Amino acid sequence: MLYRCPRCGHDPLDGHKGKAHCRSCGTSFEQGRGAVIIARPSDGPPEQTDASTLIAAVQELGGPGVHTEQGEDLLSREARIRFGKVEGHDIIRWRGELLGFSERISWKGEGLLRLEGEALTVTQNEGANGSSESFSCLLGEIRGVQISSIALQITLGRNRMYQFEFIEDSPKRWEDLVCLALTRFFARSRHAVEEFKPRIVRTHFDEMPSDEGGGESDAGASDAPAPAAQTGRGMRSR
Incomplete structure (x- = not known):
């Protein structure tokens, strides 16, 4: 989950299977027992430290990466x-007990995911048959953002979920980046985002001091099970 060094701020870190190494300051990070992370x-x-401490340090040193142009961030x-769309759900049971839902993902191939302005787009690599596919949405169309260990999931209206597995970059970076973009987007209409997963919940600034009924949910209506944070590739728990 570390994409920037929490000690010196170097971006990106080299990481693989629970370990990461900074080429700038030479510090290595590896998963210890439980929630412990060992920095060397x-x-x-x-x-010995923990993930929340390191993630806070990453945010202080620049977070997912924001560049400044003409004085504006x-x-x-x-x-x-690698890009795919969730086409349905399978129920997972063990000895008659419901364990969760497994998402059936229709993979579309590889492409380039880009966030710029208020648009999130995917341009898929040209296929062997000469055709290509693309995906795009505006920030205001996003209804939920979540990650697994290897992928970012974006939910649009009517429970349309898309999954993006990163070939080189970090899904945690992209979760932070998209959530920051959404926070700024809704702030322009005087809304604060309280939750991003499994659904975006937002509250108007004027309602925050006296609002006791929770925020305004952007969930779309659907007969499919509502997506939740994944516990593994293509699977989510109860």
């Missing part, structure tokens, strides 16, 4: 991805 500086003894990034 190049010039000192190992240190702009969100813009692109990454190579």
Whole structure:
């Protein structure tokens, strides 16, 4: 989940299967027992920390990456991805007990995911038959944002869910980036986002001090089970 070094701010980190290494300061990070993460500086003894502390440090050192142009912070990034759409759900039971739902993903191939301005787009690589597919949505059309260990999931209206597996970049970076873009987008209409997953919940600034009934949900109507955070590839728990 670390895409920027929480010690020196270098971006990106080299990571694989629970380990990450910073080419700038030489610090390595690896998963310990439970929630413990072990940081191994190049010039000192190992240190024990936890994910929340490291993620907070990443945000202080620049987060997902924002560049400044003419004095204005702009969100813009692109990454190579494997792209698919959830076409249905299978019920998973064990000894008669409902364990969760497995999403059936129709993979569309590889392409380029890009966030720029108020648009999130995918341009798919040209296929062997000479055809190509694309995907695009505006920030205001997004109803939910969540990640698994390997993928970002975006939910649009009517429970349309799309999954993006990153070939080189970090799904955690893209979750942070899209959530930051949505926070700024809704702030322009005086709304604060309280939740992003499994559904975006937002509250108008004027209602926040006295609102006791919760925020305004952007969930769309559907007969399919509402998506929840994944516990594995293409699977989510109860």
